[in-house]
Amino acid sequence: MPDPAIEVKGLNHVYDDKPVLDDLTFTVEHGEIFGFLGHNGAGKTTTVNILTTLLRPTSGVARVCGHDAVTDRDEVTRRIGYLPSEVRMYGHLTAQENLEFFARLSGVPHPAQAAAETLAYLGAEHLAPLRVSTFSTGMRQRLGIAQAIVHRPAVLFLDEPTSGLDPQGVRQLRETIQRLNEDLGMTVFMNTHLLSEVARLCTTIGVLSHGQLIYQDSMAETTRRFPDERSLEDIYVRVEDATP
Amino acid sequence: MSEASGKIFALARHEYRSAVRSRTMAAFAVILVSATLVSVYVSSVEYAAQLADYQTYRAAALANGLPRIAPSPLAPLSLLRGALEYLEIIGAVIAITLGYLSVARERSNRTLALIRSRPVSINEQTAGRLIGAVGVLSTLVLATVVVAVAGVGVIGHDWLSIGQVFRVVLVGLAAVVYLGIFYCLGVIATTRASLATNGLIVALGVWLVVVLVLPQIGDTLDADNQVPGGLFAALGLGHDGEVTILQHFVGYERTRTWIEDASLTKHFERFAFALTDVKERYRVHGLGWLINETKADLAWLLAYALALVAGLRHTLRRQSRTASSTTT
Numbered sequence: 095m096p097d098p099a100i101e102v103k104g105l106n107h108v109y110d111d112k113p114v115l116d117d118l119t120f121t122v123e124h125g126e127i128f129g130f131l132g133h134n135g136a137g138k139t140t141t142v143n144i145l146t147t148l149l150r151p152t153s154g155v156a157r158v159c160g161h162d163a164v165t166d167r168d169e170v171t172r173r174i175g176y177l178p179s180e181v182r183m184y185g186h187l188t189a190q191e192n193l194e195f196f197a198r199l200s201g202v203p204h205p206a207q208a209a210a211e212t213l214a215y216l217g218a219e220h221l222a223p224l225r226v227s228t229f230s231t232g233m234r235q236r237l238g239i240a241q242a243i244v245h246r247p248a249v250l251f252l253d254e255p256t257s258g259l260d261p262q263g264v265r266q267l268r269e270t271i272q273r274l275n276e277d278l279g280m281t282v283f284m285n286t287h288l289l290s291e292v293a294r295l296c297t298t299i300g301v302l303s304h305g306q307l308i309y310q311d312s313m314a315e316t317t318r319r320f321p322d323e324r325s326l327e328d329i330y331v332r333v334e335d336a337t338p
Numbered sequence: 339m340s341e342a343s344g345k346i347f348a349l350a351r352h353e354y355r356s357a358v359r360s361r362t363m364a365a366f367a368v369i370l371v372s373a374t375l376v377s378v379y380v381s382s383v384e385y386a387a388q389l390a391d392y393q394t395y396r397a398a399a400l401a402n403g404l405p406r407i408a409p410s411p412l413a414p415l416s417l418l419r420g421a422l423e424y425l426e427i428i429g430a431v432i433a434i435t436l437g438y439l440s441v442a443r444e445r446s447n448r449t450l451a452l453i454r455s456r457p458v459s460i461n462e463q464t465a466g467r468l469i470g471a472v473g474v475l476s477t478l479v480l481a482t483v484v485v486a487v488a489g490v491g492v493i494g495h496d497w498l499s500i501g502q503v504f505r506v507v508l509v510g511l512a513a514v515v516y517l518g519i520f521y522c523l524g525v526i527a528t529t530r531a532s533l534a535t536n537g538l539i540v541a542l543g544v545w546l547v548v549v550l551v552l553p554q555i556g557d558t559l560d561a562d563n564q565v566p567g568g569l570f571a572a573l574g575l576g577h578d579g580e581v582t583i584l585q586h587f588v589g590y591e592r593t594r595t596w597i598e599d600a601s602l603t604k605h606f607e608r609f610a611f612a613l614t615d616v617k618e619r620y621r622v623h624g625l626g627w628l629i630n631e632t633k634a635d636l637a638w639l640l641a642y643a644l645a646l647v648a649g650l651r652h653t654l655r656r657q658s659r660t661a662s663s664t665t666t
Contacts, residue, residue, distance in 0.1 A: 146451075146455045147454075147455060148451055148454055148455060167457075168457045168459075171455060171456050171457040171458075172457050174455065176451065176452065176455040178448060178451045178452070180448060181447070181448045181449065181451075181452065182446070182447045182448055182449070183447060183449065184356070184443070184447055184449060185447065186356060186359045186360070187355070187356075191355075195348055195352055196452060196456070198344055198345060198347075198348035199345055199348055199349070199453060199456040199457075199458050200456050200457065201341045201344065201345065201457060241452060
C-alpha cells in the first residue's frame with residue numbers, strides 16, 4: 095500500500111509559549127483536493143509551513159509522500175509545489191525569467207522549455223515576455239500557480255489562493271486546480287476561507303480550530319451528514335459551534 | 339553541470355541580474371564612475387604638464403650629451419589614488435546597499451518562501467548569493483579601474499605599462515574582496531532586522547565607524563601627520579630616523595596601530611597605496627617586496643572576509659529555521 099500523500103501525526107507547535115498546533119493528526123490520500131478550513135489563527139498556515147519544510151514543528155511527525163518534512167527535507171521539497179498567500183513574484187523579471195529561475199532551483203533539466211510549457215498549459219503564454227511589475231493581481235496569481243507546478247510536483251500546497259482575486263479570477267483558479275488534479279494527478283492541499291469554492295472543488299475537507307482538527311470527511315459524506323444545512327458555510331458554523 | 343552547481347549558478351545569475359536592473363544600483367554606479375573620472379581628470383591635467391616638463395628636460399639633456407639623465411620622478415599609478423579612495427568609501431556604501439536590496443527584494447515580493455520550499459541547501463544559497471554579488475562588485479571595480487586607467491592615458495598622456503596594469507589588477511582583486519565584506523554586512527544586518535531599513539541603518543553605522551572614524555583617528559594620532567608634508571620630512575629625518583624616534587613612543591604607537599588595525603579600510607588602503615606608488619617610500623621596491631611588506635594587511639582582509647562569509651551562512655541558516663514561526 096503506497097504512503098499517503100500527506101500524513102500528520104501528533105503534530106505540536108508552540109510559538110511564544112502559546113500552543114499553535116495541538117496534537118494534530120490527519121492524512122490526505124493521493125489524488126484528493128483537500129480543503130483545510132478554520133478561523134483566523136487556527137493554525138492552518140503553520141501546518142502548511144511545516145509540511146512545506148519552512149518551519150520545524152515542536153514535536154510530532156509530518157510526512158509528504160512518505161518522507162519526513164524535518165529529517166528528509168530534500169526529498170519532500172522535490173515532491174511539492176507551494177503558493178503562499180499574496181505572493182508578488184519578481185517584478186523586475188519577465189514571467190518566463192521568473193519561471194526559469196524557480197525551475198532551475200528545483201533541478202528541472204530543461205528550465206526554459208519547462209517554463210514555456212507551463213505557461214502554455216495555463217493558457218498564459220502571452221505573459222512570457224512581459225515584466226511582472228506590469229501584471230494585475232490575477233496575472234500574478236496565475237504566474238504564482240505556474241511557479242508552483244513548473245517542476246510537476248506530486249503535491250500542491252495553496253495558502254489562501256483566492257485572496258485578492260475578482261470573481262473571474264476565482265473561477266479561472268478553480269478550473270486550473272481541477273485540471274491539475276485531473277490531468278496531472280496532483281494532490282492539492284488548499285487553505286481557504288472561500289467556502290463556496292471549497293464546496294465546488296474539494297473532494298475532502300478538514301476543519302481546524304485552535305490547533306486541533308475537529309472535523310474531517312469527504313465532501314459527499316459531509317453533505318449527507320448535514321442534510322438540514324443549505325451550504326458549506328452553515329455546516330462549517332455548526333461544526334465550529336459544536337466545539338467546546 | 340551538476341544539479342548543485344546549476345542551482346548555485348541560478349542564484350548567482352539572479353543576484354547579478356537583479357542588481358543590473360536596479361535603478362538604485364545604476365545610480366550608484368554612475369556616481370562612482372563619475373567621481374572617479376573627475377578625480378583622475380584633475381590629477382592627470384597637472385601630471386600631463388609635469389610630464390611635458392620632464393620630457394623637455396630629457397630632450398635638452400640628450401641634445402647636450404649629458405652622460406646621466408635623471409629618471410622621471412613621476413608615478414602615473416599614484417594618479418589612481420582618488421579612484422581607490424572612492425572605491426573605499428562610495429564602493430563600500432554600494433556593496434552594503436547591494437546586500438540590503440538583495441534581502442529587501444525577497445521580503446517585499448514574498449518570494450523567500452518560494453526559494454526555501456525548494457531543494458536548495460544553505461551552502462548552495464550562500465555560494466549562489468556570494469558569487470552573484472562578486473560578479474556585480476567585479477563589474478563595478480572593473481568599470482572604475484578602466485575609467486581611471488584610460489583617464490591617466492588620455493588626459494595624463496602616460497599609458498600604464500603591462501607591469502603597472504598587473505599591479506592594478508591585483509588591487510582590483512583586493513577591492514572586490516573588500517567590497518564583498520561590506521556586501522555580507524549588508525545582507526546580515528538586513529536579514530537580522532525585523533524592518534529591512536533598520537538593518538540598512540545598522541550596516542551604514544558600521545560603515546561610518548570602519549571606513550571613516552577609525553582611519554581618521556589613526557591618521558590624527560600619527561605624529562608624522564602633525565605638520566603639512568610630514569613632521570619627519572620637515573625635520574630632515576628619513577624613514578630610519580622616524581623609526582628611531584618612534585621607538586621612544588612604543589605604547590602610544592601600539593595603541594594607534596591597534597585602532598588602525600581594527601579598520602578593514604586601512605588594511606585595504608595600505609595594500610592598494612603600496613602597489614600604486616601613492617606612498618613615495620614604496621616606489622623603489624618591486625612587486626614581490628611590496629606584497630611581502632603588506633602581507634599582514636592581506637591576511638587581515640582575508641580574515642575579515644572569511645568571518646563575514648561564515649556570518650552570512652550562519653544568518654541564512656538561522657533565517658531558514660525561524661522566518662516562518664510568526665505565522666499561524
